[in-house]
Amino acid sequence: MRKRLLVIFGIFGLLLAGCHTVPNAAQETKTIAPTGYASEEVPRISLFYDGSLYFYNATGFDLPQKESWEFLGQIAFVNNLEYPTKDLNGTHLNVGQEVYRDPEFPQKLYVKYDSGFALFEAEKATKEETAEYLDYIHAEIRLATSDSLQLKLSNVSNETIIYGEAYTMEVFRDDSWEKLPVLPEDYGFIEIAYELEPGESRFMDIDFAWLYGELQKGKYKMIKEIYLPDGRVYSVPAEFEIQ
Numbered sequence: 001m002r003k004r005l006l007v008i009f010g011i012f013g014l015l016l017a018g019c020h021t022v023p024n025a026a027q028e029t030k031t032i033a034p035t036g037y038a039s040e041e042v043p044r045i046s047l048f049y050d051g052s053l054y055f056y057n058a059t060g061f062d063l064p065q066k067e068s069w070e071f072l073g074q075i076a077f078v079n080n081l082e083y084p085t086k087d088l089n090g091t092h093l094n095v096g097q098e099v100y101r102d103p104e105f106p107q108k109l110y111v112k113y114d115s116g117f118a119l120f121e122a123e124k125a126t127k128e129e130t131a132e133y134l135d136y137i138h139a140e141i142r143l144a145t146s147d148s149l150q151l152k153l154s155n156v157s158n159e160t161i162i163y164g165e166a167y168t169m170e171v172f173r174d175d176s177w178e179k180l181p182v183l184p185e186d187y188g189f190i191e192i193a194y195e196l197e198p199g200e201s202r203f204m205d206i207d208f209a210w211l212y213g214e215l216q217k218g219k220y221k222m223i224k225e226i227y228l229p230d231g232r233v234y235s236v237p238a239e240f241e242i243q
Contacts, residue, residue, distance in 0.1 A: 047090040137234075
């Protein structure tokens, strides 16, 4: 009996050892819900219609259909290597997906998914003046190190603000800002939307070494996109230095 128990405990220990994994941010983001794409592909879900390029605004795929929407057609062609230039062509979509428009808001399109609809906005509608975001949100970096930082977001408006996990980083070189190159060829962020109520502040602990490596001395900024209820999108920068 004692020998039999020892054998059982030994097998149980091996199973536990086999199931244990070391946490890895890059692996987790690719496994849970990837939103990034291969390096040679365009990085955003997009759709072309009536002379404008529309981008998915990252607020989900379960919007209900409204009676006022008019049917425009179905996605006719998909090419993830370049942004579309013909009507009802897209990137990171599926041929046959239905496309709708609300006549009152011509800068918005709605694409049908299994769970509902996703909102797409015209490119020019997403390029608001950068300074305007200060009327809605303040971003501040705290506790920055070579591989991580703490970001504080404060909603200073009277509207609910939505944001996600994704971010980009830039470095200041030769009197100008340039994108910081990423290390992995294929990566993604958890696809989730957070709400920040009026007057609310929130801290985010961000470990970025898996994506950008350890930073050298210099001036950097992290950029996050925020989304307003009326569909406006702002790219919000927060600068910091590594000493």
